[in-house]
Amino acid sequence: MNETELIAALSALSESSTNRKILVGIGDDAAAWRPSRSRLSVISTDALIEGVHFTRALGNEAIGHRAMAANLSDLAAMGARPVLCTIALGVPRDELHEGVLEMYAAGARLAREYNLTIVGGDVARSPVLMLCITVVGEVRPTRMKRRAGAKPGDLIATTGALGASRAGLDVSQGRVHLRDGLQDVALRAHCFPQPRLAMGAWLAASQSVHAMTDLSDGLSTDVLHMARSSGRRAILERVPVSSSALAAASAQGMDATEYVLAAGEDYELLVAIAPRAFRYLNSRFTKRFGSGLECVGRFEAGEGGAIVGSSGEVPLKASGWDHLRRGDSAGS
Incomplete structure (x- = not known):
């Protein structure tokens, strides 16, 4: 040919x-x-x-x-x-x-x-x-969302639990074997991800959503991107770990939170939402899509980011995908 x-x-x-x-x-x-x-x-x-x-x-x-x-x-x-x-x-x-x-x-x-x-x-x-x-x-001009725009006090949320794609990568490369149907879930998430277009359009219609980006490079990296673009400080208070990611991390003796912070290609959305509107917006979101938003933290005045652990706040480092960082490549 x-x-x-x-x-x-x-x-x-x-x-x-x-x-x-x-x-x-x-x-x-x-x-x-x-x-x-x-x-x-x-x-x-x-x-x-x-x-x-x-x-x-x-x-x-x-x-x-x-x-x-x-x-x-x-x-x-x-x-x-x-x-x-x-x-x-x-x-x-x-x-x-x-x-x-x-x-x-x-x-x-x-x-x-x-x-x-x-x-x-x-x-x-x-x-x-x-x-x-x-x-x-x-x-529509009034509905376009950017990474920039998060305000102090805004809640940080994702449209779903994270880490399934990384678990699928580990399965596909033979690093782990999962049971109880989680293997198929992980492989599906990694090989055939679904972009959240309907969710993005729905969230963009709300004036209470101040910023939005997709989670392609990993939660730690993408939330710091949003914080930097918005001129804010990001505080992560919890990390929503998918069942397959929890199983994959456990099987490899890894901390599930760290596993997900460094995971990428989940293609969920990361959203900054006005705190007073979150409960109502999340209720409507759940009715529309069958599952709720995952609140993971908040933005405040300042710069950089932190994650809340058992001993208090520690600096948040970008551990996700970086195209120019030495060692980041397919299968890494």
Whole structure:
């Protein structure tokens, strides 16, 4: 299969769009769409590189799904609705094109699930497998959320318990074996995460939500990102540990809290909420989504962060993912 044939096969997987905003899709030199007059366009790009973000042991479908999920999660964090995306692929010389098609198809399936239209991309030769996805979404100006915006006294919450994806990574690499169905839960969380788009849009509609981001780099790292962007100090008072993370940490003789603080790729949302509104907002959230928000701490005046332990507050260090830190790579 040559480049032209591969591109044609990838285009067929994208299917034609019924999105009226898309004026020109796949097949021309560039795509064109008509932005909404009443909404802001938001854009995000993620590059995923073999050996850095994933290994081939993950499987083609999981690689494609995770790549798309990571980008959609960025839109969720802004409260945005997906509109369109482009996918650029770097393909090694000896790569089997069947595997590339499986990977692309998995990303395209997730895109369709959230009404995201693939409008183009690129294919190039590269030393290792690489995916670079750019997504565009739309959000009302009054509803767009950013990392910045947390106020002193705001409660810090997540949209769910954390650490399942790290447990799935440990399972997939043979570091641990879990029982009672937790193994499947962990693998599903790691290989096929679900971006919290509906939750993000719902939370963004509330004026009591002052800041929001997604938990892609780990709770310790992402809460410090939000604190720094907002010019506040973050105090973590508890860490919501998923059942699979608790089991995986225990099996490896690790502290569950530290395990989750350093875990990444959960793709839950991290939210700063006005304290007086939290109880009511959480009640409505629970009715809407079937589970409640996890309150993990608060913001206060100052800078940096701390975590409350048995001996009081200790400085919070960013122990999650850092692309440029030596040693952080796929499987680390």
